[in-house]
Amino acid sequence: MAATTSTDMSTLNTALDKISNIKLKCKDGKLVTISKRIIRESEVLSHNFSVVDEVEQTIPLPDIHSTVMKQIVAFYDLIEDDSEYVPPSKYTDRPTKDHPGVGFFSNFTVEELQALTHACGYLDMPRLQDFILCHMIVDIIQDREIKEIRERGMMKTDYTPEEEAEFVKRHEAPIEVVQPQ
Amino acid sequence: MTPRPLTPTAPPPDDVLGPCITDILTDDVLYNILEWLPLRDRVKMRRVSRRFRDLSTKFSDVDGLALSHEHIVTSNYRLTSSVAYKPGCPNHLPRCHRLLPRLFHVSKLAIHHNQALNVFLFNENAFKQVQQLVLPNTAFDFQLLHLWLSLERVLAAPKLTHLSILATKSTVLGKSRVFTVAHAEMVKSKRLKVLQLQGVLIGPKALSMLAAKYGDTLEELRLGGVCVHTPDSEAYWQSILKFRKLTVLELPPSLFSLRSHPVTREWSYFPQLISLQKLQIYICGKDCEMQSFVSHLPKSCTQIVVVNRSGHNLQKIYSYAGQNIHVKQLENKLVGLRWPGNMLDTHGHLRLSAFWEPPYFRQEDMHNFIITPEILLAQINNTDSVLPGLAQSEIYAPETMVMLTAKESLADFHSVKSPRSGFGQKMHTAREHSPVVEEPMEAVDILEFLSQLRLPGINFFGDNDPMPLPNQNQANNNFVMPPQELPQGAPPPVPNLPDISDPPTTPPPVVSTNGIQSPVNPTQPVTTEANVSTIQAVTGDGSTITSTWTFTDISIIPSMSLTSTVGSVGTMTVNIETETETGTDSDSISTDSTLSMDTTQRSSSPVRTPEQSHP
Numbered sequence: 001m002a003a004t005t006s007t008d009m010s011t012l013n014t015a016l017d018k019i020s021n022i023k024l025k026c027k028d029g030k031l032v033t034i035s036k037r038i039i040r041e042s043e044v045l046s047h048n049f050s051v052v053d054e055v056e057q058t059i060p061l062p063d064i065h066s067t068v069m070k071q072i073v074a075f076y077d078l079i080e081d082d083s084e085y086v087p088p089s090k091y092t093d094r095p096t097k098d099h100p101g102v103g104f105f106s107n108f109t110v111e112e113l114q115a116l117t118h119a120c121g122y123l124d125m126p127r128l129q130d131f132i133l134c135h136m137i138v139d140i141i142q143d144r145e146i147k148e149i150r151e152r153g154m155m156k157t158d159y160t161p162e163e164e165a166e167f168v169k170r171h172e173a174p175i176e177v178v179q180p181q
Numbered sequence: 182m183t184p185r186p187l188t189p190t191a192p193p194p195d196d197v198l199g200p201c202i203t204d205i206l207t208d209d210v211l212y213n214i215l216e217w218l219p220l221r222d223r224v225k226m227r228r229v230s231r232r233f234r235d236l237s238t239k240f241s242d243v244d245g246l247a248l249s250h251e252h253i254v255t256s257n258y259r260l261t262s263s264v265a266y267k268p269g270c271p272n273h274l275p276r277c278h279r280l281l282p283r284l285f286h287v288s289k290l291a292i293h294h295n296q297a298l299n300v301f302l303f304n305e306n307a308f309k310q311v312q313q314l315v316l317p318n319t320a321f322d323f324q325l326l327h328l329w330l331s332l333e334r335v336l337a338a339p340k341l342t343h344l345s346i347l348a349t350k351s352t353v354l355g356k357s358r359v360f361t362v363a364h365a366e367m368v369k370s371k372r373l374k375v376l377q378l379q380g381v382l383i384g385p386k387a388l389s390m391l392a393a394k395y396g397d398t399l400e401e402l403r404l405g406g407v408c409v410h411t412p413d414s415e416a417y418w419q420s421i422l423k424f425r426k427l428t429v430l431e432l433p434p435s436l437f438s439l440r441s442h443p444v445t446r447e448w449s450y451f452p453q454l455i456s457l458q459k460l461q462i463y464i465c466g467k468d469c470e471m472q473s474f475v476s477h478l479p480k481s482c483t484q485i486v487v488v489n490r491s492g493h494n495l496q497k498i499y500s501y502a503g504q505n506i507h508v509k510q511l512e513n514k515l516v517g518l519r520w521p522g523n524m525l526d527t528h529g530h531l532r533l534s535a536f537w538e539p540p541y542f543r544q545e546d547m548h549n550f551i552i553t554p555e556i557l558l559a560q561i562n563n564t565d566s567v568l569p570g571l572a573q574s575e576i577y578a579p580e581t582m583v584m585l586t587a588k589e590s591l592a593d594f595h596s597v598k599s600p601r602s603g604f605g606q607k608m609h610t611a612r613e614h615s616p617v618v619e620e621p622m623e624a625v626d627i628l629e630f631l632s633q634l635r636l637p638g639i640n641f642f643g644d645n646d647p648m649p650l651p652n653q654n655q656a657n658n659n660f661v662m663p664p665q666e667l668p669q670g671a672p673p674p675v676p677n678l679p680d681i682s683d684p685p686t687t688p689p690p691v692v693s694t695n696g697i698q699s700p701v702n703p704t705q706p707v708t709t710e711a712n713v714s715t716i717q718a719v720t721g722d723g724s725t726i727t728s729t730w731t732f733t734d735i736s737i738i739p740s741m742s743l744t745s746t747v748g749s750v751g752t753m754t755v756n757i758e759t760e761t762e763t764g765t766d767s768d769s770i771s772t773d774s775t776l777s778m779d780t781t782q783r784s785s786s787p788v789r790t791p792e793q794s795h796p
Binding site: 087088094110111114117121129133134136137141142146149150153155156157158159164167 | 206210214222225226229231232258259260
């Protein structure tokens with residue numbers, strides 16, 4: 001949860017109880033209605049609500065486009081049944097591709113992922129950031145060869161052919177993966 | 182929940198390649214992606230592009246590292262992952278050494294194999310930030326001199342708070358691994374809080390030095406897996422009492438155990454441990470008075486963890502003076518270890534066990550070892566451990582042994598610093614120093630060897646002064662060592678407790694070059710002409726102890742096993758294999774009380790009867 005201390009949490013709950021409908025005024029001037037859960041999951045928004053006595057129902061958000069904000073709202077609607085987010089401490093607890101939150105980003109373009117990444121970094125939303133990164137890992141990197149990674153990530157190699165050959169020569173010693181617990 | 186279909190808000194790019202992900206994402210975001218990757222994928226990403234190469238070799242998020250000769254394990258706040266090198270891969274160590282300098286900042290380090298300690302030979306400032314350190318007990322073998330410099334460097338980590346020395350899975354608990362005073366000196370940290378030792382011997386001087394250095398800081402002292410010299414228990418206890426902030430204490434059975442006849446003098450030490458909260462002890466007495474013992478614990482103690490070998494059911498909660506003390510029983514189950522305290526992993530080479538249980542001298546440990554009556558008595562005693570000479574061996578300095586070993590291996594000499602003052606005045610080999618390892622026996626010494634193995638009622642040589650039999654009036658065949666035979670400072674004799682430990686295992690036999698089964702040294706040609714393969718002495722009371730001696734440097738006896746019971750008159754059987762021109766003959770000799778045998782005879786004579794061999 002974003003609000004860490006119990007004092008901040010109680011202040012935040014008190015402030016949110018007073019407000020029924022919270023809107024964000026985005027970069028393009030459009031208003032986007034958000035749920036209280038999004039405020040709780042964002043460090044920036046929850047801090048804003050917990051330290052200010054009188055909170056206006058419309059909050060200016062000049063750095064995020066309304067399209068991106070709507071995607072965030074859609075993401076949280078998708079996982080509304082999920083419990084409070086605790087960052088996974090084990091590799092096996094990470095969100096996998098079977099999770100609807102990870103599959104949510106499957107049709108997104110690279111530009112959209114970039115805008116989302118910036119938005120969740122701006123709002124400091126750990127769950128959204130982890131899900132986006134897990135999507136990238138599942139979709140682009142995991143269990144793929146170097147050539148596939150480059151293709152799916154639209155990355156161009158900047159190694160010379162000689163350096164590529166040196167890589168192959170240096171790493172030709174076989175390695176195998178031990179399944180982590 | 183079923184994912185809702187989502188229509189992309191932007192059309193797909195016309196260009197197939199489109200914008201590169203590494204061009205639009207910042208370094209922080211890319212590095213966050215790498216933090217999610219297992220080590221193998223992370224290393225693989227170096228080949229994607231130069232930017233990923235620079236990022237994937239940072240490893241600034243990695244705070245834990247485990248090393249062995251087969252795998253590397255890294256851990257960050259998100260995941261723990263391993264890369265294992267296939268056995269026989271010749272390039273793994275150089276690759277490992279290229280990677281390791283980027284991981285020198287880790288705070289948790291587990292070294293599962295001695296080979297991984299070599300990194301400290303080439304990097305003096307490696308892993309200076311380590312706070313939790315796990316080392317294998319084999320690194321403390323005083324015969325492995327080339328590891329001393331590495332040990333000195335790894336133990337000198339200035340921020341060390343947790344130090345664990347654990348036993349390796351693949352080796353038996355031997356007596357050549359000693360945590361010496363020199364090792365205690367090597368620990369340079371000023372705030373050591375947790376010390377866990379398993380699979381090593383520790384003498385009173387080393388523990389005393391640790392108490393002097395960390396009496397004000399150490400909070401957990403876990404010695405359950407060590408073996409101590411029981412006659413020096415007073416010195417051990419005095420050192421333990423100097424740890425003033427001790428909250429967790431594990432006591433090895435060789436130092437303290439709850440038995441049928443409690444030693445109240447040891448119980449009196451516990452009230453002085455005023456900060457003790459958790460105690461781990463070994464129970465072997467059938468009628469142990471747990472309630473009475475609990476009354477001796479300090480008020481701060483709330484939990485007792487036990488391995489119960491008594492067969493007696495314990496309560497879960499004992500109350501004393503209005504305070505509840507919870508009792509938790511452990512199964513002495515060995516588990517693999519990757520990190521200290523968590524992440525148990527079967528791929529690790531180290532193991533955690535509750536106690537180093539008796540019998541301490543198993544068959545595998547008895548190579549070239551002279552069994553004295555005191556040690557036999559300690560075996561029977563079931564919890565005591567007699568390690569004569571441990572007090573001398575624990576003050577070894579590596580330089581002392583290197584001086585002579587360097588004659589054989591110049592590399593050893595280069596790997597150790599110049600001698601310190603105070604050490605190295607006497608030049609001895611490790612074998613001469615060892616309290617438990619003796620010179621390889623020659624054939625002519627067998628008579629003398631057997632003379633030291635004289636058991637009550639059994640006379641190997643037919644002389645007129647056999648070991649006296651126990652008094653038949655003593656109850657239940659309990660053998661009491663004559664007072665003059667007890668070493669100075671040895672504990673008083675106690676009744677023969679039933680052997681409740683696991684039966685000792687015999688090493689798998691290996692067929693040697695001439696077809697004779699020998700448990701060790703299969704490549705050495707056996708030139709023997711007469712092989713005494715087994716000696717058994719069996720007496721009537723049923724409980725037995727078993728020991729095996731293996732002689733690798735003599736030409737007559739490749740192996741010999743002795744089964745005896747200290748008790749009344751019994752029988753003895755000697756199996757003799759004789760190699761003749763037509764093959765190998767074998768025969769056995771049995772006798773009730775007296776047996777004579779001339780083991781210096783090397784001729785290819787047929788097996789002699791007791792009458793023939795009797796002088």
